[in-house]
Amino acid sequence: MIRLLFAALFASIFTTSQAAEMKLAVTTSFENSGLADVLLPAIKADIGLDVQLLVVGTGQALRLGAAGDVDAVLVHSRPAEEAFIAAGFGTYRREIMYNDFVLIGPLSDPANIAQATTADDALRRIAQAQATFVSRGDDSGTYKTELALWMTAGLDPDSFGPWYRAVGAGMGAALNTATGLNGYILADRASWLNFGNKGRLRLLFSGDPAMFNQYAYLPVNSARHPSVKGDLALMLETWLTSGRAADLINQYRIGNDQLFVFNATQN
Amino acid sequence: MSPLFPLTLRNVCVRRRGKSVLGPINLTVENGPPLVVIGPNGSGKTTLLRVMHGIERISEGSLEWAAHSPAKHSYVFQHPTVLRRSVVQNLAYPLQLMRVPKDTVSQACSAWLTKINMTGFGDTPATKLSGGERQKLAIARALIRQPDLLFLDEPTANLDGHTTREIEVLLGQASATGTRVVMATHDMGQARRLAAHVIFMKGGKIREQGTCEALSNPQTADLAAFLKGDIVT
């Protein structure tokens, strides 16, 4: 009797799925938006494709693609994507949609960034006030955007004092830290809206085009890694750039806020 | 007549960490009544027994049995070791090691349980037995495989009179049925009761040996002092 129980318990672990399936590495900011919960069932229903998401940082996603452990990646860091293609791991990038980054901070806004005119102005105020700022500090698209903004503001993070906290973690973990420290943080809008532990933090600044965040889809080069499912990756790409995807993406809301803007072009 | 005997020890020495613990020993052991080794603590009694049993390495000299067929020895330690199992499982263990068939094993176990007056204790965990009961179990376990030799290292040193008597009866029976008993003890009275041949040891060497009657007239001052109950150094 006990043997039967054990057999049943372990049988299911080794059965393989019958549907077509592929692996897509995506960033934590994409996952946190909740958009995947809308898109994945639609993809399954429309083209019978089981997309398995690996949710990691941008750097790790591209690393998985380079190793051939996933079939495609969806990330938001153009320079890193172009390096990926230049190294031959992917052959092209396809823009799908964009969202934006926002500056989050304590309700009391000690650096007064709510009155800033541009994003780099806001960051300059934070640096001047030496207010606590939590940075992703990892290989993510969010972090790269943050660095670009510091550069525009003419500041070098390496010279910052202890008010600047680089956590080296995903978006959620970094937001948790910001709540705990009641500090400023740059986050993508979707992660912020879906975040469950806001504490005394509020959205203080947004709208600067420098904070727009472009997501691109990169199929992994199957010439480089024959085990990669190039045909399935192409199927997914076609769906992601279709009118159906456009509708789903543009209509996706958290509360009353639209998060993503579909901007794929047909080629 | 056991073809194993005589056992001859020639100039046997045992050294541990450079110190001589035993020897030189020159001894011939014939088959016969129980052999008792007496002497003060540290005189090398245990070492001699272990050498004869084959679990102590000789540094010098030779030890030879008359026949080279593998002999069945059993050894009973001063502090009885029991397996963490029931009494009957302890008894069965040596037979199981020898792959004796199950029916024979259960028969032998019942028989021996009776002989040591422990019927009804069959399923008791052996670790719950008293010292005396454990020692009886150890001896039964040693004898259940009908060994050619039974070594005992001060088996009744910590036991009450009643149990001691029971054990001496068992040893007498074993000796009568062909098991050669070799025993180390403090108790000269025990040697006498077992009608034994006696070896007196001191400082790792044999000082005197003979029958019990012979030794009641000691030839050496050491033995005389020992028999009187003095501390012999």
Added chain:
Amino acid sequence: MTDILDGLIAAFWLIVTFDAVLWDISVRSLQVSLTALVIASAIAIPFGTFLAVQRFRYRRLAISVINALMGLPPVVVGLVVYILLSRSGPFGVLGLLFTPTAMIIAQVIIITPVIASIAHQAMRELWAEYHDLLISLNATKWQRIKTLMWDGRRNLLTASLAGFGRAIGEVGAIMIVGGNIENATRVLTTAIALETGRGDFALALGLGFVLIGLALTVNIAIHWLSQTEREGRW
């Protein structure tokens, strides 16, 4: 404090409503950790016993190494297993990455030293007790090992359960080699990490309480099945 209360309530509702997702990840947690336990025990227990009984040249070194390996950081094991199983790695052709099998492999590596070390310690003590007796009874090497393992089985069970505890609560290695893929490689610990990252502490705690309950249930069930605390047993 309210977070903890919310967590308990969340756990209660998840269980009572037979939440399908909870069921899926709980069963997978058990599958992965119990399989790892069985495999690791099959390796570690005989090996630990052998180390206790057999004298060989580098024995002390082997024992020290096993004890030291208990401190292997799981996340490092996960990274190494990932590199080995990656498509770009030596065992990539097996296609094991991001499957429960990869998770089992990583956990076996992590818990085998734990089980071996505790098993060895238990067997060593028992061997010290049985040594003279078994030798004087002419027990063969193999008979000695069998006797030790049987008589010491309760301590060996403790060793195994210690390994199980390490496995069921592990998250670093299986996150890397499993990928925390929904419906495929997500288990309780990785789900907790995910929900914590989303800031949903109530749900994370709820899952945590379920995990604790699961671990306790497995332990109690195994103790009951082996009747460890029965009167007269040891």
